[in-house]
Amino acid sequence: MIPIGFLEFGVRDFVEVLIITMVLFYLYRWIRGTFAIQAAVGLVFIIIINAAVSALGLTTINFILRGILDVGILAVFIIFQPEIRKLLYSLGQNTNLDRFFVHSNPNTIIDEVVDAVRDMSHTKTGALIVFARSSTLQDLVDVGVKLDAKVNSELLKTIFNKHTPLHDGAIVIRNNRIVAASCYLPISQNQNISSVFGTRHRAAVGITETNNVFVVVVSEETGRISIAKNGSLTSGLTIQKLRSEMEEALGDQDIDEDDVAFSSAQSELKLS
Numbered sequence: 348m349i350p351i352g353f354l355e356f357g358v359r360d361f362v363e364v365l366i367i368t369m370v371l372f373y374l375y376r377w378i379r380g381t382f383a384i385q386a387a388v389g390l391v392f393i394i395i396i397n398a399a400v401s402a403l404g405l406t407t408i409n410f411i412l413r414g415i416l417d418v419g420i421l422a423v424f425i426i427f428q429p430e431i432r433k434l435l436y437s438l439g440q441n442t443n444l445d446r447f448f449v450h451s452n453p454n455t456i457i458d459e460v461v462d463a464v465r466d467m468s469h470t471k472t473g474a475l476i477v478f479a480r481s482s483t484l485q486d487l488v489d490v491g492v493k494l495d496a497k498v499n500s501e502l503l504k505t506i507f508n509k510h511t512p513l514h515d516g517a518i519v520i521r522n523n524r525i526v527a528a529s530c531y532l533p534i535s536q537n538q539n540i541s542s543v544f545g546t547r548h549r550a551a552v553g554i555t556e557t558n559n560v561f562v563v564v565v566s567e568e569t570g571r572i573s574i575a576k577n578g579s580l581t582s583g584l585t586i587q588k589l590r591s592e593m594e595e596a597l598g599d600q601d602i603d604e605d606d607v608a609f610s611s612a613q614s615e616l617k618l619s
C-alpha cells in the first residue's frame with residue numbers, strides 16, 4: 348500500500364483504476380462521432396453546474412437540477428438506446444457459430460457479385476448488397492420483397508436495373524441465397540460521413556452499426572464502389588480491392604468452409 352494523502356493506494360486500486368480508464372476510453376471511442384457524445388457532454392455539464400450551484404447554496408436551481416439528474420438514469424437509457432442496442436447485438440453475435448455461407452463455396456458467390464459490381468460500376472447502376480448471417484436481419488427481410496434465388500451476376504444486374512420495380516433499396520444475401528430485395532435499411536446518423544454521400548451510402552453504414560454484416564455499395568451518381576462494415580465506410584475501391592475485401596470478410600477457397608466467418612476487425616472511416 349502506498350499512502351496518497353489520507354488514502355491508501357494498493358495494487359487492487361491500481362487495477363480498478365486501469366479497468367475503469369480502459370472502459371471509459373473504449374466507451375468514448377465507441378460513441379465518438381455520434382449524437383450520444385453530445386448528450387454525454389450535456390449530462391456532464393449539468394452535473395458540474397449542479398455541483399457549483401450546490402456549493403454556492405443556490406437552493407432553487409439546485410432543486411431543479413437535482414430533479415433533472417434524478418431521472419438521469421432513465422434518460423441515459425433513452426438517449427443511448429441505439430448504442431446500448433449496438434453493444435448487445437455485438438455481444439450476442441458469435442462469429443464462429445453463425446456463418447455467412449453454408450455448405451457452399453464462398454468464392455462462387457464472390458465471383459458473381461464482383462462480376463455484377465464491375466458492370467454496374469461501369470454503367471453507373473446504383474446497388475446496395477447486404478451479406479447477412481444465417482439467422483439475422485429477419486425484420487428487414489420481412490418488410491422487403493421476399494426472394495429465394497441463387498446469387499447470380501445477371502440476376503443482380505437485373506434487380507438493380509433502374510427500370511425494374513425492385514431496384515430501390517437493398518438486397519439481402521443470406522445462406523448463399525438472395526433472400527429479399529427492396530429492403531429498407533436504417534440510415535446512419537454518423538456525422539463523420541462526408542456530405543458527398545447520400546442516403547444509399549448512409550443506409551449501408553447504418554445497417555453495419557447495429558449488425559455484424561458486410562455491405563457492398565455502387566454509386567449511381569459516380570459508379571464508385573464502396574464497402575461498409577463495423578459502422579465504417581471505405582469508398583473508391585478498385586475491383587481488385589473489392590475482391591480482396593470480400594475474401595477477407597466472407598472467406599476464400601483457402602479457408603475451410605467451416606472457418607468462413609465475418610472478420611470483426613474494427614476499421615476507421617476511410618473515404619476517398
Ligand SMILES: Nc1ncnc2c1ncn2[C@@H]1O[C@H](COP(=O)(O)OP(=O)(O)OP(=O)(O)O)[C@@H](O)[C@H]1O
Nearest residue numbers: 473515516517531532545546547548550566567568
Ligand atoms: N434507407 C435506405 N435503405 C435502402 N436503400 C436506400 C435507403 N435510402 C436510400 N436508398 C437507396 O438509395 C437511393 C437514393 O440514393 P441517394 O442518391 O440518396 O444516395 P447516394 O448515397 O448519393 O447514392 P448515389 O451515389 O448512388 O446517388 C434510393 O433510390 C434507394 O434505392
